[in-house]
Amino acid sequence: MLDALTLDQIRTFVAVAGSGSFRAGASHLSRAQSGVSTAVANLEAQLGLLLFDRSGHRPKLTPQGEAILADARDILLRVDAMRARARGFGEDVELDLSIAVDTLFPVTVAGLAIAAMRRLHPSVTIRLSVEPLGGPLQALIEKRATLAIMVGEDFRDPRVVFEALAPVHQVAVVAPGHPLATLGSERQVEVSDIANHLQIVLADPTAQSQGRDFGVISPQTCRVNTQDAKHALIVTGVGWGRLPLWRVREDLESGRLVRLATKSLGRRSQLESESYLARRLDEPFGPAARSFVNALNLLVADRRA
Structure with a gap:
């Protein structure tokens, strides 16, 4: 029965759990509530588990549902990452590249990396924001930035991956x-x-x-x-x-x-503190972004030498 599980069922389950009700989950997914309820019920039947306690005014995750929710989110993150990687392989050069830089990181280094990237991709429009504290992470979460340069370990999100760059x-x-x-x-x-x-x-x-x-x-x-x-x-x-x-x-x-x-x-x-290059797990790097990252890594390596 587990082979019959679908990504749609898993996404529906995560949406309902995250929004707090079948109605809100349906609204989030732009679907009919009956379809959402059916998808979750089918998932429960295939797993042989009750994921929600429906006895109250609002559905509440059962202990088993709480455990399965963590697995479901992990599956969706991995699927999104696979899709992003696949899109990135055949992608044309981006029209624009959005970068969010922590105020603690020298923006001149980011500027040199941008200049190196534009020598290869001169048609790419750049949007650069310099933001303090949680700003670069928020820019990634809200998809205002393709990539971010962050400093320190105070801000993390499971949707974002980090690669160490250099100390600040x-x-x-x-x-x-x-x-x-x-x-x-x-x-x-x-x-x-x-x-x-x-x-x-x-x-x-x-x-x-x-x-x-x-x-x-x-x-x-x-x-x-x-x-x-x-x-x-x-x-x-x-x-x-x-x-x-x-x-x-x-x-x-x-x-x-x-x-x-x-x-x-x-x-x-x-x-x-360590600085990090950060990007969304579900957003692929196009050619311009990859050129920027390569140039940035070379620049910070030279500064450390």
């Missing part, structure tokens, strides 16, 4: 006239000292980090929506914060900014 370093910095800089010239700065001063932090424009804060130490915060704003406020002495080393290297060399003299925020006040 962030440095805790402050303007030389700030009280924390003055204190740091006398002794090691402690966390209790840092917490007494305003911290400049990036705000997440998505719901990906709802209820969570990353690297926030001070109860006094100023939240900004761009890395440029964060940099400007730190340089002008409003507060302290972490910024990518590639962005503040010249500021540190010229003395416009100084590292916080503390061992509480990493050695030399420096934190290392």
Whole structure:
């Protein structure tokens, strides 16, 4: 009987479980509710299991249904990946390529990879967005981006695959006239000292980090929506914060900014995170995307050498 299972039945089961009712599942699939109910009932009969408890106002997954749901989602992900790979083999060059880049990653490196790709595919239109925190992942989920460059391990989704690229370093910095800089010239700065001063932090424009804060130490915060704003406020002495080393290297060399003299925020006040190339499992890379990825990997390999 299991050989008679169909992808339609599995997709219908997942849609009903995800939407919370047969009516909502039918609406999501643009199908009649009776057809959805029949597909799920046939799946239950073929599996010999009751997937939903229908005794209440809304259908509720049984313990067996919960277990089967995980398998069903995994099957659909693998099927979508197979279809995406098959489409990619015979695909023409894309008309456009959308890329979302984490604000912590040097956009100049992405730009060099784009330039290398366009030498091979000059007709491709590029859409590039630079987004903080959960922005690049959200762009992939919403299909606003074909691929994304993300930094760190805080944002993950089973629909997205990740490939490590290169480390990105962030440095805790402050303007030389700030009280924390003055204190740091006398002794090691402690966390209790840092917490007494305003911290400049990036705000997440998505719901990906709802209820969570990353690297926030001070109860006094100023939240900004761009890395440029964060940099400007730190340089002008409003507060302290972490910024990518590639962005503040010249500021540190010229003395416009100084590292916080503390061992509480990493050695030399420096934190290392991995950057990742991310893409949807069900979206194939066309020739232009593959060219971009190849160029990007060569560039980050050269930077590591």
